[in-house]
Amino acid sequence: MAFCSPHTTTSLHSPRTTIPNSGFRQNQVILFTTRSSRRSNTRNGARTFQVSCAVDKPIVIGLAADSGCGKSTFMRRLTSVFGGAAEPPRGGNPDSNTLISDTTTVICLDDYHSLDRTGRKEKGVTALDPKANDFDLMYEQVKAIKEGKAIEKPIYNHVTGLLDPPETIQPPNIFVIEGLHPMYDERVRDLLDFSIYLDISNEVKFAWKIQRDMAERGHSLESIKASIEARKPDFDAFIDPQKQYADAVIEVLPTQLIPDDNEGKVLRVKLIMKEGVKFFNPVYLFDEGSTINWIPCGRKLTCSYPGIKFSYGPDTYFGQEVSVLEMDGQFDRLDELIYVESHLSNLSTKFYGEVTQQMLKHADFPGSNNGTGLFQTIVGLKIRDLYEQIIAERVGAPAQAAKV
Numbered sequence: 001m002a003f004c005s006p007h008t009t010t011s012l013h014s015p016r017t018t019i020p021n022s023g024f025r026q027n028q029v030i031l032f033t034t035r036s037s038r039r040s041n042t043r044n045g046a047r048t049f050q051v052s053c054a055v056d057k058p059i060v061i062g063l064a065a066d067s068g069c070g071k072s073t074f075m076r077r078l079t080s081v082f083g084g085a086a087e088p089p090r091g092g093n094p095d096s097n098t099l100i101s102d103t104t105t106v107i108c109l110d111d112y113h114s115l116d117r118t119g120r121k122e123k124g125v126t127a128l129d130p131k132a133n134d135f136d137l138m139y140e141q142v143k144a145i146k147e148g149k150a151i152e153k154p155i156y157n158h159v160t161g162l163l164d165p166p167e168t169i170q171p172p173n174i175f176v177i178e179g180l181h182p183m184y185d186e187r188v189r190d191l192l193d194f195s196i197y198l199d200i201s202n203e204v205k206f207a208w209k210i211q212r213d214m215a216e217r218g219h220s221l222e223s224i225k226a227s228i229e230a231r232k233p234d235f236d237a238f239i240d241p242q243k244q245y246a247d248a249v250i251e252v253l254p255t256q257l258i259p260d261d262n263e264g265k266v267l268r269v270k271l272i273m274k275e276g277v278k279f280f281n282p283v284y285l286f287d288e289g290s291t292i293n294w295i296p297c298g299r300k301l302t303c304s305y306p307g308i309k310f311s312y313g314p315d316t317y318f319g320q321e322v323s324v325l326e327m328d329g330q331f332d333r334l335d336e337l338i339y340v341e342s343h344l345s346n347l348s349t350k351f352y353g354e355v356t357q358q359m360l361k362h363a364d365f366p367g368s369n370n371g372t373g374l375f376q377t378i379v380g381l382k383i384r385d386l387y388e389q390i391i392a393e394r395v396g397a398p399a400q401a402a403k404v
């Protein structure tokens, strides 16, 4: 750090460059002034060196959810906010669960299963049970990455159900740990700079599972039901309680706009944002801290049945102060989302309409016409903002005004 501080600017899209022995790695345009150049500044004007390097310590984001609850979709939206596509490690295990982009590396915590599929069966435990996971190794390795060190991370192979030889993970700018237990172990939790929990209600989870596992993977309705039932006690005991620790929770519920709806297609989605989290300013609708109900349908937003309803206001969640933004219903025309975006504040966009642009870019992702896609996109933008503020603080410079 000493080399690049304090005259530093950041760019997320500069090429990947390594500076030998510097401790800096990638994607950061750093302007630094040496002692001699500082002396010469007064005589000869600024003589700065622009060096492409990274801040040596990644920020760490935790994303928790049960299987099939939209973690991969969320990760694709997040990666897209930073630009560039995420791919598995080049030349590595084809069944690797890791996704790497210019700025982010996303690892799946299934890789810390200590028992393979046969081992779990023999011991009669599910993958959700902490006994089937190696939290000591998870902690050691997330800590090492946070300190800027590469790790040899195990791979859990979902195709074979076996533990494969490890893969090398280099520290990125933003390290995301996604899976069942990112906030379960206190030591790992304390390493997170920001945490998100995707809270999908049972009814909706069931509908999504059927959609994927029946339509796309050929499972029977009975086997899907049985698998959800078998996981439920461990889900309730070990996964669900993590939401109390999350800085942001995206809760997905059946709509309230259709009485006794049992189709599960129209969703009511809540973005629960913890107050007082450093570098995280909750989004608000119209007026910060007020309680608002808003039906935007009419001249500027096309809504077919059952319409769209937004709500916003302060609340408490597990005894903590939060702001909650809620959307019930779905968009007919995604381009009209700009009308909704213009009434939201603290979005951490870089330009007017960035949320709408991101949503249009990924209109084919699941949830793009409702609050799941909208709130995942917003959380992605908040993570970018958080990252930029943390980097700015580390190098002692004020953060670029990024909020619209």
Ligand SMILES: Nc1ncnc2c1ncn2[C@@H]1O[C@H](COP(=O)(O)OP(=O)(O)OP(=O)(O)O)[C@@H](O)[C@H]1O
Residues within 6 Å of the ligand: 065, 066, 067, 068, 069, 070, 071, 072, 073, 074, 208, 209, 211, 212, 366, 367, 368, 372, 373
């Ligand atoms: N917002 C959404 N709206 C509707 N369906 C969704 C949404 N998000 C996810 N799904 C459904 O759930 C399935 C699983 O999504 P995704 O692969 O993102 O979840 P995951 O948590 O990464 O799953 P796994 O852990 O099993 O790999 C998708 O194929 C889709 O059918």
Ligand SMILES: O=C(CO)[C@H](O)[C@H](O)COP(=O)(O)O
Residues within 6 Å of the ligand: 067, 110, 117, 127, 128, 157, 158, 159, 161, 180
């Ligand atoms: O809950 C899960 C997280 O993705 C999986 O069920 C767990 O990782 C076990 O994997 P598999 O079903 O492939 O044996």
